[in-house]
Amino acid sequence: MSDLSLGLQLMEYGLAGVFLVLILFYVLIIILMKLFPYHPEKEED
Amino acid sequence: MEQFRQLFQGIFEFRWEYLVMYVIGGILIYLAIKKDYEPMLLLPIGFGAILVNLPLKTIWQYEPELDATVTKIVAENPMLKDIFVNNLNYVFENGQAYKVEPGVLQILFNSGILTELFPVLIFVAVGAMIDFSPLLKTPKMILFGAAAQFGIFFTIIVALLMNKIFPSLGFDLKTAASIGIIGAADGPTSIFVASKFARHLIGPISVAAYSYMSLVPIIQPPVIKALTTRKERMIRMEYRDVKVSKTVLILFPIVITIIAGIVAPISVSLVGCLMFGNLIRECGVLERLSKAAQNELANLVTLLLGITIGSTMHYKSFLSPATLMILAMGLVAFVFDTAGGVMLAKLMNLFVKEKINPMVGAAGISAFPMSARIVQKMATKEDPQNFILMQAVGANVAGQLGSIVAGGMVLALVPWLLSL
Numbered sequence: 001m002s003d004l005s006l007g008l009q010l011m012e013y014g015l016a017g018v019f020l021v022l023i024l025f026y027v028l029i030i031i032l033m034k035l036f037p038y039h040p041e042k043e044e045d
Numbered sequence: 046m047e048q049f050r051q052l053f054q055g056i057f058e059f060r061w062e063y064l065v066m067y068v069i070g071g072i073l074i075y076l077a078i079k080k081d082y083e084p085m086l087l088l089p090i091g092f093g094a095i096l097v098n099l100p101l102k103t104i105w106q107y108e109p110e111l112d113a114t115v116t117k118i119v120a121e122n123p124m125l126k127d128i129f130v131n132n133l134n135y136v137f138e139n140g141q142a143y144k145v146e147p148g149v150l151q152i153l154f155n156s157g158i159l160t161e162l163f164p165v166l167i168f169v170a171v172g173a174m175i176d177f178s179p180l181l182k183t184p185k186m187i188l189f190g191a192a193a194q195f196g197i198f199f200t201i202i203v204a205l206l207m208n209k210i211f212p213s214l215g216f217d218l219k220t221a222a223s224i225g226i227i228g229a230a231d232g233p234t235s236i237f238v239a240s241k242f243a244r245h246l247i248g249p250i251s252v253a254a255y256s257y258m259s260l261v262p263i264i265q266p267p268v269i270k271a272l273t274t275r276k277e278r279m280i281r282m283e284y285r286d287v288k289v290s291k292t293v294l295i296l297f298p299i300v301i302t303i304i305a306g307i308v309a310p311i312s313v314s315l316v317g318c319l320m321f322g323n324l325i326r327e328c329g330v331l332e333r334l335s336k337a338a339q340n341e342l343a344n345l346v347t348l349l350l351g352i353t354i355g356s357t358m359h360y361k362s363f364l365s366p367a368t369l370m371i372l373a374m375g376l377v378a379f380v381f382d383t384a385g386g387v388m389l390a391k392l393m394n395l396f397v398k399e400k401i402n403p404m405v406g407a408a409g410i411s412a413f414p415m416s417a418r419i420v421q422k423m424a425t426k427e428d429p430q431n432f433i434l435m436q437a438v439g440a441n442v443a444g445q446l447g448s449i450v451a452g453g454m455v456l457a458l459v460p461w462l463l464s465l
Contacts, residue, residue: 003205003208003217003218003221004202004205004206004209006218006462006463007201007202007205007218007221008202009462010198010201010218010222010455010458010459010462011198011199011201011202013454013458014197014198014451014454014455014458015191015194015195015198017309017450017454017458018191018194018447018450018451018454019188019191021304021305021308021309021450021454022187022188022190022191022443022446022447022450023187023188023191024304024308025187025301025304025446026184026185026187026188028300028301028304029180029181029184029187029297030184032181032293032296032297032300033181033184033287033289033293036290036292036293036296037290038287038288038289038290039290040288
């Protein structure tokens with residue numbers, strides 16, 4: 001396989017991978033924010 | 046005559062190429078001092094470039110000394126030659142073995158760059174400086190941190206195309222990946238990937254990465270203006286000041302490290318050290334370590350990293366068409382990073398009710414906090430009452446995560462694709 005076609009595959013998988021991982025982080029942030037909401041009285045302790 | 050020549054060796058060994066490198070080093074120092082372009086890196090890099098281009102290169106290695114014992118050993122056992130060359134600092138010429146002692150900058154290079162120690166220590170420092178709460182408050186901005194890594198992969202393709210047109214450049218997939226990673230807009234990530242895939246190009250890649258990071262205020266605005274209308278640039282975004290609990294701020298770096306480590310194990314050095322620095326900052330009980338990471342550690346490693354990178358800029362490796370190509374492609378990477386973020390925002394606006402100002406997409410580049418400030422400045426110029434700074438900072442912080450994940454992807458995918 002030529003380097004150019006490998007490069008195109010790298011772009012395909014690389015961008016998909018970056019988006020997938022960051023979407024996973026997005027879901028994680030939503031879950032964390034829901035599980036551990038901000039409580040003013042607790043934060044002051 | 047021979048003794049005279051030995052006494053004034055520096056003058057007899059002088060080459061015109063050294064002068065060119067002094068000018069290049071001088072330009073980097075000028076940009077650092079007069080223009081305030083990333084002075085912490087460009088000044089040491091510039092001075093390192095001058096040091097390594099002095100006659101005999103003694104800052105890099107001492108003069109070779111003939112070793113008769115090793116010459117005899119290798120003459121009797123030729124298979125030992127590679128061990129002496131690769132592990133014991135020997136060179137062979139006309140069957141004679143010469144011991145070459147490494148100079149101070151080569152010692153720093155071998156122990157700090159080849160081992161990836163300097164980049165990961167910088168990541169600990171960077172992690173201690175980052176506040177992830179703007180991203181935690183506006184998590185949708187994380188998508189722009191992904192989109193703004195488009196320039197990395199686009200530039201890899203450009204580098205491979207250039208190699209098809211000019212095969213003498215020698216840009217194979219690994220080298221192209223090292224050039225593309227300039228688009229991560231993150232010095233340590235660029236150095237980390239280049240040290241694995243294209244060690245001989247660390248010098249120009251680092252210079253390109255740090256120079257373009259400092260030129261973000263000049264690069265991004267024209268690209269943003271070309272891709273957006275005035276109406277789009279005037280889009281206001283509502284900001285809801287959501288509070289983030291201490292528990293989330295502490296758990297975030299731990300969970301991110303675990304997930305990133307499972308998904309892309311090779312990225313653990315980068316992600317883990319960044320998140321370690323962030324955990325030190327957020328835990329609230331390690332104030333001294335956090336301050337030390339943000340100040341002493343960051344300053345010391347940056348100082349050593351800069352001068353070591355500069356020492357890789359010997360004229361033999363730096364003055365080549367490949368270097369010019371790398372500098373040009375670094376610009377391509379930054380332009381297409383900006384374009385990637387803006388275009389994703391415009392695409393999302395086709396489907397969402399609450400419109401996104403496309404300039405926020407451009408802030409997904411990892412140049413923190415400059416990119417966010419540029420976006421706010423442009424928004425204020427169009428509409429003095431438009432405040433999108435917090436959303437832009439969220440995207441900017443997301444870009445930090447995105448660039449490390451992209452670096453991890455490149456490190457994992459390139460060897461895998463080459464093995465197919």
